[in-house]
Amino acid sequence: MLDKSSKIYVAGHRGLVGSAIWNNLLSRGYTNLIGRTHKELDLEDPVAVKAFFDAEQPDAVVLAAAHVGGIMANLKYRADFIYKNLQIQQNVIGESWKHGVKKLLFLGSTCIYPREAPQPMGEDALLTSPLEYTNEPYAIAKIAGLKMCESFSLQYGCNYIAVMPTNLYGPGDNFDLERSHVLPAMIRKFHLARCLMEGDWEALRKDLLRRPVTGLVLPEGPCDDLCPLRGAIQATLARFGITPGRVTLWGSGAPMREFLWSEEMADASVHVLLNVDFKDTCTDPVVNADGIAEYRNCHINVGTGEELSIKELAALVQEKVGFRGEIVWDASKPDGTLRKLTDVSKLHALGWHHRVSLPDGISRLYDWYLTH
Numbered sequence: 001m002l003d004k005s006s007k008i009y010v011a012g013h014r015g016l017v018g019s020a021i022w023n024n025l026l027s028r029g030y031t032n033l034i035g036r037t038h039k040e041l042d043l044e045d046p047v048a049v050k051a052f053f054d055a056e057q058p059d060a061v062v063l064a065a066a067h068v069g070g071i072m073a074n075l076k077y078r079a080d081f082i083y084k085n086l087q088i089q090q091n092v093i094g095e096s097w098k099h100g101v102k103k104l105l106f107l108g109s110t111c112i113y114p115r116e117a118p119q120p121m122g123e124d125a126l127l128t129s130p131l132e133y134t135n136e137p138y139a140i141a142k143i144a145g146l147k148m149c150e151s152f153s154l155q156y157g158c159n160y161i162a163v164m165p166t167n168l169y170g171p172g173d174n175f176d177l178e179r180s181h182v183l184p185a186m187i188r189k190f191h192l193a194r195c196l197m198e199g200d201w202e203a204l205r206k207d208l209l210r211r212p213v214t215g216l217v218l219p220e221g222p223c224d225d226l227c228p229l230r231g232a233i234q235a236t237l238a239r240f241g242i243t244p245g246r247v248t249l250w251g252s253g254a255p256m257r258e259f260l261w262s263e264e265m266a267d268a269s270v271h272v273l274l275n276v277d278f279k280d281t282c283t284d285p286v287v288n289a290d291g292i293a294e295y296r297n298c299h300i301n302v303g304t305g306e307e308l309s310i311k312e313l314a315a316l317v318q319e320k321v322g323f324r325g326e327i328v329w330d331a332s333k334p335d336g337t338l339r340k341l342t343d344v345s346k347l348h349a350l351g352w353h354h355r356v357s358l359p360d361g362i363s364r365l366y367d368w369y370l371t372h
Contacts, residue, residue, distance in 0.1 A: 170262025
């Protein structure tokens with residue numbers, strides 16, 4: 001067990017989940033925390049990671065650092081998603097073992113499950129059929145990470161646990177129009193479209209200065225300075241399906257998705273880190289025809305066990321943001337996996353349940369977006 005003086009390294013402590021885990025640990029009295037920004041420590045660099053572990057000697061590690069993005073980014077940067085994530089995992093998990101780390105928590109993703117997995121997806125659905133093509137490289141990297149945790153724990157008696165969160169959203173989310181996930185992308189698209197529809201150029205100026213869009217350079221001055229640039233602004237936003245009276249979204253809107261508030265993912269993660277051991281995550285082994293005991297699926301799903309369609313999600317976000325225009329669905333773009341509902345019975349049995357509803361979470365996130 002970890003006590004309040006344990007030194008805990010949170011890799012990715014500035015990210016969506018990592019920052020929430022950091023704050024959750026602090027709120028529980030765990031103040032001996034270590035974090036490094038990417039500039040301070042490149043987790044893809046094995047020499048730098050070894051030097052960090054040599055110097056700090058953490059008691060526990062939370063591996064929340066990852067190279068992430070939405071469908072567009074996963075399709076375009078396939079090599080980056082598998083290479084960068086494998087490098088990060090290899091270095092951090094490997095050095096944790098070499099330095100005798102007592103407890104490690106690895107954060108994966110439910111995209112590890114097959115495209116046609118039975119719904120809801122239990123942990124035993126892993127590796128039962130082909131993955132969704134659009135995010136296959138990222139999924140393979142995450143499967144490798146959970147198998148590293150499982151294998152080190154089985155071979156060396158380590159206490160390394162992998163948790164697989166569903167789609168996350170919350171404070172600190174990424175709202176980049178090219179690389180963000182579906183929910184923050186919707187929030188920003190509807191917000192910008194509403195500002196265009198209402199002719200609120202001051203709000204547009206603030207938004208685009210706060211979160212710049214590639215290829216669009218704006219002056220720092222008042223909205224009057226934007227008059228010569230209004231056409232360029234509209235043309236740039238139109239590339240992302242954002243126009244004064246219309247927002248175009250990818251796919252058919254039919255896929256079903258599950259969403260979990262990031263601070264609740266953090267709470268579940270810390271609950272597992274402090275209260276669950278590897279032995280608690282594995283069911284009894286199956287003895288195969290060769291007499292070998294097979295331990296599998298020792299990871300833990302983290303989610304709500306509740307789902308809605310992307311069209312239903314868009315309606316919720318549209319209502320919260322107050323966009324009164326039209327939603328157009330571009331069915332020529334990929335839908336991704338049609339359903340991704342997690343079976344969270346293992347997590348419930350280990351003592352954790354979610355509390356934040358999706359409508360409440362969307363409201364919280366839009367309020368955060370406007371003020372940060």
